[in-house]
Amino acid sequence: MDWLPSRRAPLWLxxxxxxxxxxxxxxxxxxxxxxxxxxxxxxxxxxxxxxxLDAQVIGPVANRLKGKGDAPRDPDAPIGPLQMVINxxxxxxxxxxxxxxxxxxxxxxxxxxxxxxxxxTTLGLGGLFDPAADGFGVTERDTDFGETLAVWGVPEGAYLxxxxxxxxxxxxxxxxVVDLLINPLYHVLDGGESAAVFxxxxxxxxxxRARFGDSVDGILQGSADSYAQLRLIWLMNRRHDLxxxxxxYDPYDDAAIDPYAE
Amino acid sequence: xxxxxxxxxTLMPNDRRGFLRGLALTGAxxxxxxxxxxxxxxxxxxxxxxxxxxxxxxxNSGQPAPQMYQQFEATFAxxxxxxxxxxxxxxxxxxxxxxxxxxxxxQAFQGYIGRKYGKRFREFIGSRIEVTxxxxxxxxxxxxxxxxxxxxxxxxVEWHVSDRSGQDLYFNIIIEGVNMxxxxxxxxxxxxxxxxxxxxxxxxxxxxxx
Numbered sequence: 432m433d434w435l436p437s438r439r440a441p442l443w444l445x446x447x448x449x450x451x452x453x454x455x456x457x458x459x460x461x462x463x464x465x466x467x468x469x470x471x472x473x474x475x476x477x478x479x480x481x482x483x484l485d486a487q488v489i490g491p492v493a494n495r496l497k498g499k500g501d502a503p504r505d506p507d508a509p510i511g512p513l514q515m516v517i518n519x520x521x522x523x524x525x526x527x528x529x530x531x532x533x534x535x536x537x538x539x540x541x542x543x544x545x546x547x548x549x550x551x552t553t554l555g556l557g558g559l560f561d562p563a564a565d566g567f568g569v570t571e572r573d574t575d576f577g578e579t580l581a582v583w584g585v586p587e588g589a590y591l592x593x594x595x596x597x598x599x600x601x602x603x604x605x606x607x608v609v610d611l612l613i614n615p616l617y618h619v620l621d622g623g624e625s626a627a628v629f630x631x632x633x634x635x636x637x638x639x640r641a642r643f644g645d646s647v648d649g650i651l652q653g654s655a656d657s658y659a660q661l662r663l664i665w666l667m668n669r670r671h672d673l674x675x676x677x678x679x680y681d682p683y684d685d686a687a688i689d690p691y692a693e
Numbered sequence: 694x695x696x697x698x699x700x701x702x703t704l705m706p707n708d709r710r711g712f713l714r715g716l717a718l719t720g721a722x723x724x725x726x727x728x729x730x731x732x733x734x735x736x737x738x739x740x741x742x743x744x745x746x747x748x749x750x751x752x753n754s755g756q757p758a759p760q761m762y763q764q765f766e767a768t769f770a771x772x773x774x775x776x777x778x779x780x781x782x783x784x785x786x787x788x789x790x791x792x793x794x795x796x797x798x799x800q801a802f803q804g805y806i807g808r809k810y811g812k813r814f815r816e817f818i819g820s821r822i823e824v825t826x827x828x829x830x831x832x833x834x835x836x837x838x839x840x841x842x843x844x845x846x847x848x849x850v851e852w853h854v855s856d857r858s859g860q861d862l863y864f865n866i867i868i869e870g871v872n873m874x875x876x877x878x879x880x881x882x883x884x885x886x887x888x889x890x891x892x893x894x895x896x897x898x899x900x901x902x903x
Contacts, residue, residue, distance in 0.1 A: 440805075458802065461879070461881075462875040462878040462879050463872070463874075463875050463878075464872075464875055480754075483851040492819075508735055570846065571846070573846075646813070646816075649809070651811070653886055653902075654880060654883070655880060655883035655886075656879070656880075656883035656886075659879050659883060660876060660879055660880055660883070663875060663879050664871050664876055667870045667871045667872055667875065667876075668869055668870045668871050669870075670870060671849075671869055671870020671871075672870070677870065679830060679831055679853075680865070680874060680875060681831045681832055681833065682777050682778075682780070682781040682864060682865075682874065683777065683832050683833070683855055683857045683864075684831070684832060685781070689857070690776055690777060690780055691778070691857050691858060691859075
């Protein structure tokens with residue numbers, strides 16, 4: 432794609448930024464979770480923008496996509512157009528996950544994603560349906576280049592909130608750019624096709640937003656400090672997904688809290 | 694706090710009765726049956742199984758939402774160590790609060806949790822949560838479970854159960870790494886800051902929140 436950074440130079444700049452990330456700032460312990468957020472002021476400005484965008488554009492569009500049907504769906508009922516878009520977009524995300532699985536030295540995961548891509552692209556009519564999971568129990572192994580960097584031992588770096596894309600870290604932001612560069616689809620498809628793939632990926636993300644809208648609204652619009660809440664929840668979940676160590680918080684060991692202390 | 698060298702097996706519930714009575718908690722605590730033995734993996738697991746059974750009964754009852762929220766709150770109060778969760782969420786301010794002031798906050802907090810998490814019940818219609826195991830961790834037990842929700846990858850849900858209150862109660866739920874106690878600590882801290890540290894004002898806000 433023309434508008435993607437296609438030369439090598441930006442990659443080296445990014446890796447340089449990443450090297451700087453390691454010594455960005457001292458993380459602080461907040462609510463039992465280690466948080467490094469030296470760009471908090473800037474991040475909060477981006478957060479205000481993202482929150483307004485979500486309230487005024489993404490949320491309403493997502494709600495329209497979802498339609499009125501709030502009732503639980505019969506799992507055996509045929510899937511609707513929203514689920515088909517989500518499926519197709521997710522299917523197109525698989526090739527780069529295969530590449531990342533290999534880069535992480537996890538050929539099993541790479542093979543599973545490759546099998547899914549092959550089955551769903553053919554039997555699943557271009558990924559609209561998910562026979563790989565429904566018929567063969569082959570589920571997706573979600574991953575990205577941010578995880579590859581984590582496997583390679585690159586530190587997480589500072590917390591970032593990116594415009595539109597939302598919560599990230601320095602390591603994951605680099606990962607998101609590299610994922611575009613190493614995505615095999617963008618290398619085999621021409622400009623128009625790549626744009627179509629990219630559009631479908633965006634639509635799929637919007638579909639996910641529609642499905643889990645209540646949870647997003649709860650955090651973004653219902654929290655006293657939605658920036659801090661989103662930062663905390665996202666970091667805990669991301670670290671869990673990457674299998675990084677978690678500090679187990681024991682309130683009974685906290686003298687300021689334990690009501691049973693004597 | 695209790696010195697960590699103290700053998701925990703000697704902390705029979707009876708030793709704590711006098712102290713707990715002094716805490717001026719609700720009468721409900723006194724009405725609960727006391728367990729005569731220390732917490733183990735089986736007991737921790739059974740607690741979560743019972744709690745989930747009640748929650749699913751409410752979810753599948755098809756009642757109007759506000760009644761469901763009340764019943765979620767009652768289940769939470771029965772199976773969770775609300776005192777420690779509310780205290781932990783409030784942080785250092787809990788130490789400075791008077792007994793009556795804290796009790797009012799604790800009651801409001803309990804209702805807020807019932808509504809906030811109860812509002813998500815639709816995601817759980819037609820789902821199931823399987824308890825998969827229990828292991829000792831620090832001073833408590835971690836009960837692991839997997840939630841199977843419609844159209845979603847299975848989620849890991851971990852429950853932390855302690856008998857420090859004199860009963861087996863859970864004090865934390867960790868869903869895919871997201872720790873309920875930590876996120877409520879951050880949320881309550883933000884709500885308290887918005888009220889310049891005024892606990893009574895926070896309590897009033899909590900009665901509406903969730």
